Every structure is written in C-alpha cells, then in structure tokens.
Amino acid sequence: MSETAAEPKMAITVDFSGGLEMLFSNQRRHALSIPAHDKDGKPSNIAFLISHLCKTLMKDPRTDLFVLDDHIRPGILVLINDADWELEGEEAYEIQPGDNILFVSTLHGG
Amino acid sequence: MAPALCAVCKTARALIKRPKNHSKLCKTCFIEVFEDEVHHTITSSQLFFPGERVAIGASGGKDSTVLASVLKTLNERHNYGLDLVLLSIDEGIKGYRDDSLETVKRNAVQYDMPLKVVGYDELYGWTMDQVVETIGKKGNCTYCGVFRRQALDRGAKMLGIKHVVTGHNADDVAETVLMNLLRGDMARLSRSTSIVTGNNSSEVKRSKPLKYSYEKEIVLYAHHKKLDYFSTECIYSPEAFRGSARSLIKQLERVRPSAILDIVRSGEDMARLVPGESPSSCSCKGKSKAPAEVAEDDIGGCGSQNGRNPGNEMAVMDKQLRENEEHEAHEIDVAKSTPRNEGGTANKKWELPVRTAAVASKVVKGQVLGNCKRCGYMSSQDICQACTLLDGLNKNRAQIQI
Numbered sequence: 001m002s003e004t005a006a007e008p009k010m011a012i013t014v015d016f017s018g019g020l021e022m023l024f025s026n027q028r029r030h031a032l033s034i035p036a037h038d039k040d041g042k043p044s045n046i047a048f049l050i051s052h053l054c055k056t057l058m059k060d061p062r063t064d065l066f067v068l069d070d071h072i073r074p075g076i077l078v079l080i081n082d083a084d085w086e087l088e089g090e091e092a093y094e095i096q097p098g099d100n101i102l103f104v105s106t107l108h109g110g
Numbered sequence: 111m112a113p114a115l116c117a118v119c120k121t122a123r124a125l126i127k128r129p130k131n132h133s134k135l136c137k138t139c140f141i142e143v144f145e146d147e148v149h150h151t152i153t154s155s156q157l158f159f160p161g162e163r164v165a166i167g168a169s170g171g172k173d174s175t176v177l178a179s180v181l182k183t184l185n186e187r188h189n190y191g192l193d194l195v196l197l198s199i200d201e202g203i204k205g206y207r208d209d210s211l212e213t214v215k216r217n218a219v220q221y222d223m224p225l226k227v228v229g230y231d232e233l234y235g236w237t238m239d240q241v242v243e244t245i246g247k248k249g250n251c252t253y254c255g256v257f258r259r260q261a262l263d264r265g266a267k268m269l270g271i272k273h274v275v276t277g278h279n280a281d282d283v284a285e286t287v288l289m290n291l292l293r294g295d296m297a298r299l300s301r302s303t304s305i306v307t308g309n310n311s312s313e314v315k316r317s318k319p320l321k322y323s324y325e326k327e328i329v330l331y332a333h334h335k336k337l338d339y340f341s342t343e344c345i346y347s348p349e350a351f352r353g354s355a356r357s358l359i360k361q362l363e364r365v366r367p368s369a370i371l372d373i374v375r376s377g378e379d380m381a382r383l384v385p386g387e388s389p390s391s392c393s394c395k396g397k398s399k400a401p402a403e404v405a406e407d408d409i410g411g412c413g414s415q416n417g418r419n420p421g422n423e424m425a426v427m428d429k430q431l432r433e434n435e436e437h438e439a440h441e442i443d444v445a446k447s448t449p450r451n452e453g454g455t456a457n458k459k460w461e462l463p464v465r466t467a468a469v470a471s472k473v474v475k476g477q478v479l480g481n482c483k484r485c486g487y488m489s490s491q492d493i494c495q496a497c498t499l500l501d502g503l504n505k506n507r508a509q510i511q512i
Contacts, residue, residue: 017333019341019342019343022342074357074361074364075356075357075360075363079125079333082137083113083126084125084127084330086127087124087125102333104333105341106281106326106328106329106360107356107360108172108343
C-alpha cells in the first residue's frame with residue numbers, strides 16, 4: 001500500500017511488553033506517526049494499526065508471534081490508554097491523536 | 111463508545127473486563143477484588159497457619175512476582191503471620207536465567223524478603239546448558255521440570271521450610287488438565303488440579319494460591335501495580351505438546367473466557383473419579399476435609415460469581431466422558447497399548463482406563479510417597495525421577511569422555 005506525504009498523520013505511542021518488545025527491536029516504547037486514515041479513507045482503527053505495525057515497525061520475521069490469521073494472537077492483551085480493548089470496541093476502535101496503545105503478552109513464562 | 115463505569119464503585123472509569131464474569135472494573139477495585147479472591151482461596155483452602163515459614167518459588171516472571179506481591183500485601187493486611195522467603199532455582203541457562211535472577215534480586219529488595227538461590231550445578235552436577243549439549247534440545251524440558259521440582263524441595267529443606275508456594279495460575283492448571291486428559295493420565299490429572307500437593311507427613315508441601323487466577327488478570331495486576339517482572343522465553347524450544355495445549359486454551363478464552371476456569375473445575379470433578387485421590391476444591395464453608403458433595407456445591411463460590419448450577423457441571427463432565435469414549439473408539443493405537451480389564455464388567459460403558467482394577471493398583475502403587483533410595487528425597491518410586499534421569503546423563507557423559 002502506498003502513502004503519499006500529503007496524507008494527514010497522527011502521533012501516537014505504542015508500547016510492547018511481556019516479551020513482545022523482543023519482536024520490535026527490543027524497544028518497549030515507540031513514538032509513531034501513523035496515517036490518520038486507511039487506504040479506503042476510513043479513520044485508522046486498531047485493526048489497521050496492527051497490520052501497519054507488521055509492515056513498518058516489525059523487523060523480526062516471526063510475525064506469527066504477534067498476528068495469527070490476520071488477528072492479534074490470542075494471549076496478547078491490548079490496552080488502549082490503559083483500558084482493556086474489549087471495553088473500547090477491540091479492532092474497530094478508532095485511534096485518536098495522542099493515544100497510547102499497549103500490547104502485552106501473557107504467553108511468556110519466567 | 112462512551113467509557114463504562116466501574117461495576118463496583120460506580121464512579122471511576124472501568125479499565126478491566128474480567129474474563130470469568132465479564133464484569134467491568136476500575137483499576138483500584140480490580141486490584142482489590144483480585145487480592146480478595148486470592149485471600150478467599152487461601153482461607154477457604156486453609157493453606158497456611160500462623161507463624162508458618164513459606165518459600166515462594168520465584169523465577170522473576172509475572173506469576174511468581176505477582177504471587178510475592180499479593181502474599182506480602184495479604185500477609186500484612188490480614189495478619190497471616192507468615193514468614194515469607196523467596197526461593198529461586200538457577201537452571202544454568204546462560205542468557206536466560208541470568209537476567210531473570212537479577213529481577214528476583216530486585217524483588218527481594220522491593221518486598222523486603224530474604225532470597226535463596228539454588229543451582230542445578232550444585233545439586234546435580236549438571237547445568238541445563240550441559241544437559242542440552244548432551245541430549246540435544248528435544249526432551250530437555252522433561253529434565254528441567256523434574257530437576258526443578260526436586261530443586262525447590264531441596265532448596266526449601268536447606269532453609270528449614272516445609273511449604274513452597276508456586277505461581278501456577280488457572281491457565282497453567284487448565285493447560286495441564288488438558289494435556290493429561292489428552293494423554294489419558296487420570297492420576298496425574300488428579301494431582302495437577304490439587305491446590306496442595308504433599309501433606310503434613312511429607313517433608314515439603316506445595317501449593318498454588320493463584321490456582322483460580324486468570325493469567326490475563328495476573329498480567330493486568332502486574333501492569334496496574336507497576337510490578338517489576340521479567341519476561342522472556344526459555345532459549346530452548348518448549349515442548350510442542352504443551353505449546354499446542356497452551357494455544358488451544360488461549361483460543362478458547364478468546365471465544366469463551368470462562369472456559370479456563372471451567373476446564374479447571376472439570377479437572378477437579380474428574381479428579382474425584384480417580385481412586386485414592388482426594389479432591390482439592392475450595393472448601394468455602396471452612397471444612398478442611400469436605401465430603402465430595404459439599405465440595406461440589408462450594409466450587410461455584412470460588413470462581414465465577416454468576417453462580418453455576420451443579421447440574422451443568424455434571425453435564426459438562428458427562429459430555430466430556432462421552433467424548434472421551436468416542437475418541438477412544440477412534441484411537442486404535444492408544445487403545446491397544448492401554449491395559450485392559452480382564453473379563454468385561456457390567457459397567458463397561460463408563461469405564462475409564464484408570465478405573466480398571468489392574469490399572470488402579472498400578473496407579474496406587476505410583477502414588478505412595480516414600481524416599482528415593484539414591485538421594486533420599488521424596489519420591490513415589492524406589493529411585494526418583496531426578497536420579498533416573500541423572501543416571502542416563504552420567505552414562506552419556508562417560509561415553510562422551512571415552
């Protein structure tokens with residue numbers, strides 16, 4: 001998918017923890033500027049963010065540890081501004097500028 | 111979506127949706143409810159006595175870190191009078207355990223608890239790195255598991271402590287129930303669902319105070335309380351079978367969050383069918399040795415607040431049993447290797463392999479706790495599993511040296 005420079009962007013922070021940081025350059029917090037709309041012109045939602053992260057931020061080839069069958073892997077919790085995404089509409093939540101999205105894995109032992 | 115309000119305080123914004131009953135809670139109420147439920151498990155199962163010295167099996171991971179934090183909080187809040195110690199096992203895996211042990215050392219300071227670390231190298235003369243060098247990655251989890259189990263006992267003994275608590279959560283128990291169900295190992299299934307293993311006569315008893323706590327809630331508790339924990343995967347690939355059971359549990363949770371506690375309860379129910387096994391359900395009415403039917407009534411009180419009717423529990427078990435039977439019919443290989451009861455009995459339709467006389471006696475034999483003739487530690491066999499594995503390893507080492 002192509003994005004032109006003229007497209008409006010929005011600034012958000014994305015955090016990874018519980019072992020997921022390993023898949024994203026071993027870095028917990030990422031300050032990102034993401035397109036405000038998806039390729040169909042709809043406001044960017046969590047589903048869009050997840051595929052965007054896979055395409056642009058994830059350097060590790062093991063995408064199946066983050067996404068399974070086009071959805072977030074079961075066992076990974078998503079918090080939107082500290083709230084369980086299940087309270088916010090999950091993948092359909094429309095991202096707002098300044099949002100913090102945290103992906104935390106419950107799958108790792110210790 | 112308008113932000114939902116907390117179902118308890120009705121004032122703060124809900125941040126957590128509980129998997130077991132879908133209730134929406136704010137951060138403060140969630141932390142309180144989570145701690146209250148662990149307290150309930152502890153008191154209703156009479157896990158501790160005042161003045162007891164308890165070792166917390168601490169890996170630096172989320173579960174044991176939350177366990178240490180919650181136990182410290184509850185011990186102070188409810189005056190349990192416990193003397194809590196952190197006990198860590200160093201398996202000897204470079205680049206994995208080194209980092210998590212650093213976390214445990216910080217935890218010891220944060221929670222003001224003494225820390226004892228025991229290593230596989232000092233106990234067995236082998237680090238896991240050396241084990242993997244010898245036997246390869248395949249099957250190494252078996253060694254690590256057997257060694258860890260005994261290492262915790264031995265560490266506790268060094269400290270003069272008779273009770274080890276571990277951070278096993280509801281997801282772990284459900285996973286183990288499923289694995290044992292799939293292996294047809296009812297005796298182990300029964301033990302894996304017990305909140306306490308070992309008893310006052312054994313040297314070290316173990317318990318799982320987080321047995322009814324969802325992994326999701328443990329992670330959220332750690333997140334909202336900003337606990338310092340370490341998360342990484344063991345560098346040696348985990349057992350494929352356990353991994354599959356784990357994925358299945360997580361997928362089920364996505365569709366039906368209550369499934370995890372339901373599997374735990376089904377496991378407890380099935381445990382009652384195993385001869386010589388006492389159920390370890392939560393006895394809410396404060397009876398230490400609750401008869402089966404009382405325990406059954408009480409189970410609903412431990413977990414879901416949307417009370418479950420016992421009839422449903424039985425239906426679930428019935429269905430499970432029937433499904434087992436159907437699957438058994440398809441599993442030619444397994445059926446062949448399963449010892450059969452000589453001469454069909456009347457209640458053949460309901461027979462589980464473990465209930466046949468021949469197998470039952472075998473199971474009972476396996477359950478009698480004694481001491482290993484080699485190392486002297488608790489074992490249900492003459493030579494404990496750890497010593498048996500060590501024998502094999504040492505032979506290999508000898509061969510390699512020749």
